[in-house]
Amino acid sequence: MDRLYREICYASTALLVVLRRKAMFKVKNGALCIAAGLVLILAVNCVSVKDSKESVVKGTTSDAPGEGEREFTLEKGHFDLIKLPPDPFKQNKRLGRGINLGNALDAPNEGEWGVMLKEEYFKIIADAGFDSVRIPCRWSNHALEKKPYTIDPNFFGRVDWAIKNALKNNLYVMLNIHHYLEMNSDPNGNSERFLGLWQQIAEHYKDYPDSLLFEPLNEPTEKLTAELWNDLLKKALAVVRKSNPHRTVVIGPAGSNAVHSLRRLEIPEGDRNIIVSVHYYDPSQFTHQGAEWVGEKSKEWLGTTWTGEKRQKQEIKHNFKRAADWAKKHNRPISLGEFGAYEKADMDSRAAWTAYVAKTAIENGWSFHYWEFCSGFGAFDQEKNAWKEPLLKALIQPDK
Numbered sequence: 001m002d003r004l005y006r007e008i009c010y011a012s013t014a015l016l017v018v019l020r021r022k023a024m025f026k027v028k029n030g031a032l033c034i035a036a037g038l039v040l041i042l043a044v045n046c047v048s049v050k051d052s053k054e055s056v057v058k059g060t061t062s063d064a065p066g067e068g069e070r071e072f073t074l075e076k077g078h079f080d081l082i083k084l085p086p087d088p089f090k091q092n093k094r095l096g097r098g099i100n101l102g103n104a105l106d107a108p109n110e111g112e113w114g115v116m117l118k119e120e121y122f123k124i125i126a127d128a129g130f131d132s133v134r135i136p137c138r139w140s141n142h143a144l145e146k147k148p149y150t151i152d153p154n155f156f157g158r159v160d161w162a163i164k165n166a167l168k169n170n171l172y173v174m175l176n177i178h179h180y181l182e183m184n185s186d187p188n189g190n191s192e193r194f195l196g197l198w199q200q201i202a203e204h205y206k207d208y209p210d211s212l213l214f215e216p217l218n219e220p221t222e223k224l225t226a227e228l229w230n231d232l233l234k235k236a237l238a239v240v241r242k243s244n245p246h247r248t249v250v251i252g253p254a255g256s257n258a259v260h261s262l263r264r265l266e267i268p269e270g271d272r273n274i275i276v277s278v279h280y281y282d283p284s285q286f287t288h289q290g291a292e293w294v295g296e297k298s299k300e301w302l303g304t305t306w307t308g309e310k311r312q313k314q315e316i317k318h319n320f321k322r323a324a325d326w327a328k329k330h331n332r333p334i335s336l337g338e339f340g341a342y343e344k345a346d347m348d349s350r351a352a353w354t355a356y357v358a359k360t361a362i363e364n365g366w367s368f369h370y371w372e373f374c375s376g377f378g379a380f381d382q383e384k385n386a387w388k389e390p391l392l393k394a395l396i397q398p399d400k
């Protein structure tokens with residue numbers, strides 16, 4: 001069809017030129033006719049691009065922050081932008097250096113563990129140089145026990161508020177289910193509810209940008225064995241993928257996300273939009289000295305220092321290498337979802353350990369989230385409304 005148009009067009013333009021030459025038209029009219037003819041040719045050529053089978057052009061746009069890659073297809077004149085899942089390695093780079101907003105929305109109720117999130121915190125975190133926040137959330141305390149496990153809209157509203165404030169400050173967000181303790185003590189009795197929670201969370205945030213990432217569960221442990229977790233994570237991923245085919249998901253191994261548990265982690269091979277998470281608190285005699293929730297033994301650890309001796313550094317290097325080797329073999333990016341040292345340790349040791357762990361994570365190409373912002377491990381002093389400089393420096397400039 002387009003060829004016919006084109007030919008008619010060429011013919012009429014030629015005719016107009018001939019007519020003008022034969023002085024049958026006034027000069028002005030002739031010029032106008034030639035212009036009209038050219039416009040016609042152009043229009044017909046556009047139609048021909050639209051109809052031509054040879055005009056299929058495919059490519060990938062360069063991706064903007066917060067936006068996943070787009071595949072474009074210029075086919076039959078339609079410029080289609082087809083959304084591709086983001087590259088998890090790039091997503092991990094964007095997570096960069098982060099901090100956990102711990103002990104807030106993961107407390108039984110926000111505020112009960114001494115932290116109420118404030119709008120200004122997000123700006124303070126972004127201004128300090130962080131790229132992302134991990135927002136631990138105890139959804140299980142804010143949802144019906146029985147089917148359909150409806151999540152309290154007020155809690156959703158509060159989490160929405162936190163995510164929006166993070167995004168407003170250009171912080172990437174890792175959103176998880178945290179402290180669902182019953183999952184660890186009775187996995188079979190809770191897995192349906194767990195999946196029901198994810199169905200709602202995923203649906204609720206499905207239109208959020210790629211800068212929001214989901215992490216199905218913090219530190220699966222106890223009765224939630226590797227075998228059970230590998231099975232459950234597959235189901236959770238399937239639930240998430242129904243409404244969020246392109247959401248980057250962060251998954252850690254059973255055994256409290258420890259590095260040595262990675263070898264038992266099984267993630268669906270075909271799903272590449274995944275970042276694997278590990279947590280690091282070794283040696284716990286140092287990081288958890290005096291930590292009340294660890295029990296009596298932690299009191300005996302009080303006074304343990306970390307001075308960055310060769311063997312201390314080697315232990316961290318060695319453990320991280322194990323994770324890095326696993327990641328290389330499985331072609332997955334790694335995020336260090338938690339690491340930190342409790343306030344009962346001395347500040348010099350805390351800063352030295354934190355800096356070394358952060359630096360080693362960066363050297364391995366990992367993203368990280370320090371545990372945590374302004375509570376017992378906190379890098380920020382709520383009362384003074386100021387950063388604890390040695391810790392901030394350790395996280396932002398670990399080399400200096």
Ligand code: BGC
Nearest residue numbers: 102106178179218219338371
């Ligand atoms: C827990 C926190 C705890 C931290 C260090 C996290 O996974 O959720 O409650 O303070 O580990 O033990």
